[in-house]
Amino acid sequence: MAEKANFKCLRCGHEFTDSYDPKVMKERACPKCASNSIRRMKEK
Ligand SMILES: [Zn+2]
Numbered sequence: 001m002a003e004k005a006n007f008k009c010l011r012c013g014h015e016f017t018d019s020y021d022p023k024v025m026k027e028r029a030c031p032k033c034a035s036n037s038i039r040r041m042k043e044k
Helices: none
Strands: 003-009 015-020 038-041
16 A cells, blocks of 8 residues: 655755655656655654
8 A cells, every 4th residue: 555755855845745655666756846856754
């Protein structure tokens, strides 16, 4: 099952939530600047 995870764009700093499935390595892009330099943030 996919879970929600927080992502942060390393280019513009925009933070967003997207579904994350460890089995599916899907290419992600920042919804704001379209950069693919995305870092997943740990849930607290
Ligand atoms: Zn961005």
